[in-house]
Amino acid sequence: MRIYNTLSRRKEEFVPIEEGKAKIYICGPTVYNFIHIGNARPMVVFDCLRRYMEYRGYDVTYVQNFTDVDDKIINKAREEGVTAPEISEKYIEEYFDDADALGVKRATVHPKVSQHIQEIIDFVQGLIDKGYAYEADGDVYFKTREFSDYGKLSGQNIDDLESGARIAVGEVKLDPLDFALWKAQKSEDEIAWDSPWGNGRPGWHIECSTMAKKHLGNTIDIHAGGEDLQFPHHENEIAQSECCNGVHFANYWMHNGFITIDKEKMSKSKGNFFTVRDIRKHYTGEEIRFFLIAGQYRGPIDFSEDQMEQSRASLERIKTCREQLSFITQKGAEGEMTAAEVEALDGLVKYKEEFIEAMDDDLNTADAISAIFEMVTAINTALRGEPTKAFAVEAKKKFDELVNVLGLLFEEAEEEGVDPEILALVDERQEARKNKDFARADEIRDELKARGITLKDTPQGVQIIKE
Numbered sequence: 001m002r003i004y005n006t007l008s009r010r011k012e013e014f015v016p017i018e019e020g021k022a023k024i025y026i027c028g029p030t031v032y033n034f035i036h037i038g039n040a041r042p043m044v045v046f047d048c049l050r051r052y053m054e055y056r057g058y059d060v061t062y063v064q065n066f067t068d069v070d071d072k073i074i075n076k077a078r079e080e081g082v083t084a085p086e087i088s089e090k091y092i093e094e095y096f097d098d099a100d101a102l103g104v105k106r107a108t109v110h111p112k113v114s115q116h117i118q119e120i121i122d123f124v125q126g127l128i129d130k131g132y133a134y135e136a137d138g139d140v141y142f143k144t145r146e147f148s149d150y151g152k153l154s155g156q157n158i159d160d161l162e163s164g165a166r167i168a169v170g171e172v173k174l175d176p177l178d179f180a181l182w183k184a185q186k187s188e189d190e191i192a193w194d195s196p197w198g199n200g201r202p203g204w205h206i207e208c209s210t211m212a213k214k215h216l217g218n219t220i221d222i223h224a225g226g227e228d229l230q231f232p233h234h235e236n237e238i239a240q241s242e243c244c245n246g247v248h249f250a251n252y253w254m255h256n257g258f259i260t261i262d263k264e265k266m267s268k269s270k271g272n273f274f275t276v277r278d279i280r281k282h283y284t285g286e287e288i289r290f291f292l293i294a295g296q297y298r299g300p301i302d303f304s305e306d307q308m309e310q311s312r313a314s315l316e317r318i319k320t321c322r323e324q325l326s327f328i329t330q331k332g333a334e335g336e337m338t339a340a341e342v343e344a345l346d347g348l349v350k351y352k353e354e355f356i357e358a359m360d361d362d363l364n365t366a367d368a369i370s371a372i373f374e375m376v377t378a379i380n381t382a383l384r385g386e387p388t389k390a391f392a393v394e395a396k397k398k399f400d401e402l403v404n405v406l407g408l409l410f411e412e413a414e415e416e417g418v419d420p421e422i423l424a425l426v427d428e429r430q431e432a433r434k435n436k437d438f439a440r441a442d443e444i445r446d447e448l449k450a451r452g453i454t455l456k457d458t459p460q461g462v463q464i465i466k467e
Helices: 037-055 071-080 084-101 117-129 158-164 204-216 227-245 285-293 305-331 339-347 349-360 365-382 389-405 410-414 420-434 438-450
Strands: 002-005 010-013 021-026 059-064 133-136 139-142 179-184 200-202 220-226 250-256 259-261 301-303 453-458 461-466
Touching: 002 250, 021 037, 021 204, 037 059, 037 220, 037 250, 037 259, 037 285, 037 389, 059 204, 071 084, 084 285, 117 133, 117 139, 117 179, 117 204, 117 227, 139 227, 179 204, 179 227, 200 204, 204 220, 204 227, 220 227, 227 250, 285 301, 285 305, 285 365, 301 305, 305 365, 305 389, 339 349, 339 365, 339 389, 349 365, 349 389, 365 389, 420 438, 420 453, 438 453
Parallel strands: 021 059, 021 220, 220 250, 259 301
Antiparallel strands: 002 010, 133 139, 139 179, 179 200, 453 461
């Protein structure tokens, strides 16, 4: 597998630190509100990365944090008259609601900042002891110039950064480029912990360095997140971690591109800011997931109603193929596969090869989806006439193998069984048709349609299609 490494600006073969294992850290959300569509992209993209690496046989340790200590959380708590932990816990629950709807697997570990305060204090103290940080009036700052490789991830030049750097009111750092590792408590209603420098809380950048170290070690295989995190967040993580630990921090850095809204950058001030919760009122989680992986992950994608309708139609084509296969596995002709079916089944292997080739090429989900569509076309052609159960069973295995890697059709997989009440109505409709009681047959058909069930009469019998 080749990965585009932001650090080197080129595709590199993935060579794990430990053979057969992959340690991945993903920057998670700051939990003070519902996640927006921009937050959802790295969630889904890197969930695909994890699924694919597991599919290829890697034992993946996947860590995605929650930033549950932050100015935004404190301000939200003040607005609502509750505590900061109440805000963060509420929106962690809401995060999982959206993540489950998008088919995102739970991480191996979902660490929270609030659960790692002592480790963060120890990390900061380690930087002070090594001369890379200093305390000033209860705040602790990192000496950016002491890290000679600063800017290597984002391509920023430290001299250019210096010209635009300023010291904000209330800051007492020695250099405008220095950044906060620990922030002194400014008011009594701010959440704070005791430390060697007085009551305070962690800075934003230090948390990920600390949690990555605790759960994955000093050097990790892959660190990933949105393109907007390259600078300063990931740049600062590298500086802190490599100065504290004395070793290379992450071997591969992966960043997904931005999402625009009707060709404009998403912004609350422009009113084109959409949460996943709002989008789910109009589209299923699977449709949103398909949209997020339909393009190459490093490039920008444009969110619009037209794009979502295209995603819905594309996903529907894949779903219809699976429904056909599921139906034929139950109602298809008995006996061995025909010679034509054996040939058709053998022909499906090339689509798996195309799928793997695409995913091996820097997680190219767009081309991987194209391979699935080619497989769908081949399967639909083979299902014409009177297909056998044997063919449908084997074709479905090959189809599901690829679709599952992308985390698609998980809703259908969960609803494989049909409610006995629905089956009873279908049988009653068939009996009514046999007795030429078409009024009752139509009445049942309409009742089922109102419940999201469409009936399709085929040579193999009635196919039940869930909308």
